[in-house]
Amino acid sequence: MKSRAAAADRRHFDSRGHKGAAQRRERIAARLFTGVLYVCCLVFLLVLGGLAITLLWKSRLSLATFGPEFLWSSEWDPVHGRFGAAPFLYGTMVSSLLALLLAGSIGLLAGVFLAEFAPRRLGAALGAMIELLAAVPSIVYGLWGLFVLAPFVGGWLGPALQAAFGFLPIFQGPIYGVSMLTAALVLSVMIVPTIAAITRDLIAATPMRYREASLALGATRWETIAKVLIPEVRGGIFGACMLALGRALGETIATTMVIGNRPAIAASLLAPGYTVASVIANEFTEATSDLYLSALIELGLILLLISLLVVGIGRLMLRLVVR
Amino acid sequence: MGVLSIPARRRIASALWTAAAALCACGVAAVLLLVLGYILREGFAALSPSFFVRLPRPVGVPGGGIGNGIVGSAITVAIAALMAFPAGIFVGIYAGVYAHRRLAQGLSFLADVLAGVPSIAIGIYAYILLVIPFRGFSAVSASFALAVLMMPLVIRTTEGALQGVPRELREAATALGATDYRVTGKVLLAAARPGIVTGLLLAVARITGETAPLLFTAFGNQFWEFDPTKPMAELPLQIFTYAISPYRDWHRQAWGGALVLIAAVFLLSLAARLSFRLLRRGAAEP
Numbered sequence: 059m060k061s062r063a064a065a066a067d068r069r070h071f072d073s074r075g076h077k078g079a080a081q082r083r084e085r086i087a088a089r090l091f092t093g094v095l096y097v098c099c100l101v102f103l104l105v106l107g108g109l110a111i112t113l114l115w116k117s118r119l120s121l122a123t124f125g126p127e128f129l130w131s132s133e134w135d136p137v138h139g140r141f142g143a144a145p146f147l148y149g150t151m152v153s154s155l156l157a158l159l160l161a162g163s164i165g166l167l168a169g170v171f172l173a174e175f176a177p178r179r180l181g182a183a184l185g186a187m188i189e190l191l192a193a194v195p196s197i198v199y200g201l202w203g204l205f206v207l208a209p210f211v212g213g214w215l216g217p218a219l220q221a222a223f224g225f226l227p228i229f230q231g232p233i234y235g236v237s238m239l240t241a242a243l244v245l246s247v248m249i250v251p252t253i254a255a256i257t258r259d260l261i262a263a264t265p266m267r268y269r270e271a272s273l274a275l276g277a278t279r280w281e282t283i284a285k286v287l288i289p290e291v292r293g294g295i296f297g298a299c300m301l302a303l304g305r306a307l308g309e310t311i312a313t314t315m316v317i318g319n320r321p322a323i324a325a326s327l328l329a330p331g332y333t334v335a336s337v338i339a340n341e342f343t344e345a346t347s348d349l350y351l352s353a354l355i356e357l358g359l360i361l362l363l364i365s366l367l368v369v370g371i372g373r374l375m376l377r378l379v380v381r
Numbered sequence: 382m383g384v385l386s387i388p389a390r391r392r393i394a395s396a397l398w399t400a401a402a403a404l405c406a407c408g409v410a411a412v413l414l415l416v417l418g419y420i421l422r423e424g425f426a427a428l429s430p431s432f433f434v435r436l437p438r439p440v441g442v443p444g445g446g447i448g449n450g451i452v453g454s455a456i457t458v459a460i461a462a463l464m465a466f467p468a469g470i471f472v473g474i475y476a477g478v479y480a481h482r483r484l485a486q487g488l489s490f491l492a493d494v495l496a497g498v499p500s501i502a503i504g505i506y507a508y509i510l511l512v513i514p515f516r517g518f519s520a521v522s523a524s525f526a527l528a529v530l531m532m533p534l535v536i537r538t539t540e541g542a543l544q545g546v547p548r549e550l551r552e553a554a555t556a557l558g559a560t561d562y563r564v565t566g567k568v569l570l571a572a573a574r575p576g577i578v579t580g581l582l583l584a585v586a587r588i589t590g591e592t593a594p595l596l597f598t599a600f601g602n603q604f605w606e607f608d609p610t611k612p613m614a615e616l617p618l619q620i621f622t623y624a625i626s627p628y629r630d631w632h633r634q635a636w637g638g639a640l641v642l643i644a645a646v647f648l649l650s651l652a653a654r655l656s657f658r659l660l661r662r663g664a665a666e667p
């Protein structure tokens with residue numbers, strides 16, 4: 059390192075003789091560097107803008123043919139060229155919100171434990187495992203969901219739920235292994251690390267004096283968490299939930315493998331369903347007519363807009379909290 | 382005395398909630414062990430040396446492999462990295478060095494939002510841009526989709542690494558009369574290098590397992606293919622095809638493929654962590 063510094067010095071002294079030329083070179087290099095920075099920023103913005111514009115452009119045929127009715131029509135008939143998004147939107151919404159409900163409550167509690175109660179070693183180990191859980195590719199979750207979780211839901215969990223809560227419409231009817239419930243369970247496993255990790259970081263970053271003040275007033279440790287710390291970071295937790303929801307909405311492969319892929323709206327969570335992302339994955343390469351392809355691309359556009367909204371809100375909340 | 386003065390009911394509630402929280406944290410970790418345990422058990426049964434080098438075989442013919450999928454995935458991911466790294470790093474530099482500027486903050490926020498866009502939508506994007514005009518599926522179109530998925534990750538980690546550089550370092554360099562360009566090139570980037578390299582490796586790890594955008598870009602291929610302008614076999618696609626097939630032998634191969642894929646992803650994540658430590662140690666001793 060020392061010799062490198064000396065070499066730099068030598069260069070510097072050498073260049074003294076031709077100060078004008080060296081300075082010009084330096085100025086050109088600086089300009090070039092700034093130019094490259096701006097060009098790359100422009101490329102990034104073009105890629106991002108192109109995403110929405112190309113999807114909008116390629117779905118124009120479907121947009122013109124079906125108009126807004128596309129959103130609530132539940133017909134999906136490629137043979138006669140009738141397309142509606144309702145069953146897919148329903149499946150995406152129900153599976154994702156159910157997953158968020160499960161993962162939100164479990165992830166929140168897990169994050170609180172990691173931040174407030176876990177001994178240092180245990181906290182580090184559990185934290186690393188939760189991070190690994192987030193790194194597992196979705197195809198692996200799909201495989202596990204299809205061969206392990208689906209038989210479990212079909213043979214054990216489904217019947218148990220029906221026996222206990224069979225009076226509710228959401229647990230009535232025939233029980234399938236590949237179902238809305240299975241998809242929601244797999245999705246909740248996939249999004250729980252996001253919620254747990256962000257909650258842990260948010261709680262850990264709250265000032266110690268809040269805890270001290272609350273405990274000094276006679277609150278228990280849990281009351282301190284539930285009534286002081288969590289309200290303090292609720293914006294951030296909401297943001298984390300939105301990010302997790304965004305991931306669940308857009309998840310494709312794992313859902314496709316376990317949801318059953320039946321384009322019908324069923325009240326029962328134990329019945330198969332279909333999601334926007336799954337129908338694109340299954341039918342995109344088989345779309346035989348222009349209208350068919352255009353309808354699938356419009357589904358992609360709808361998915362894009364919903365997740366942009368959800369993720370945008372989530373990121374905004376998290377940025378406001380961090381500041 | 383303080384504890385004794387709290388009514389028992391509230392103390393018990395506190396203890397119960399704490400236990401529930403512990404249970405949740407351990408439960409989440411247990412799910413990881415459950416998934417990994419299954420992959421290891423089922424996957425190892427399918428592994429053999431020939432599994433890594435052979436082509437897939439038709440149903441009923443034993444001894445098929447995933448060699449072409451491994452090679453195809455490696456080629457596709459490598460091209461994606463070549464596309465995403467330069468642009469991502471430079472945007473990240475802009476966002477990190479000029480963090481006070483409106484444009485930089487906007488870019489950073491947009492990168493965050495892009496990171497949350499469904500990968501299937503980005504697959505459609507690649508299909509429209511690169512598959513339709515060239516009249517055919519290709520590995521390059523898959524690489525483009527993966528590059529779009531990687532770019533926000535590279536941007537954000539580069540930005541974060543640069544913002545983590547102590548302000549004094551930057552002020553000292555500026556006080557010595559260095560221009561913005563010199564400060565960035567010689568001081569900030571040198572100090573942020575471990576974080577940037579780690580971010581690049583993590584981005585690769587993150588997209589290596591992506592499946593959805595490959596369905597209608599790389600498309601898959603039963604044979605060896607090294608030309609990126611042609612449809613190419615991809616490991617995640619092979620796992621998907623095998624898993625949803627009705628054949629027991631193919632299911633076994635899907636588990637084997639999943640084990641290989643998850644090992645590759647975890648090794649890349651591990652490499653990211655190790656490189657951070659190694660590079661930081663290297664930077665710490667002048």
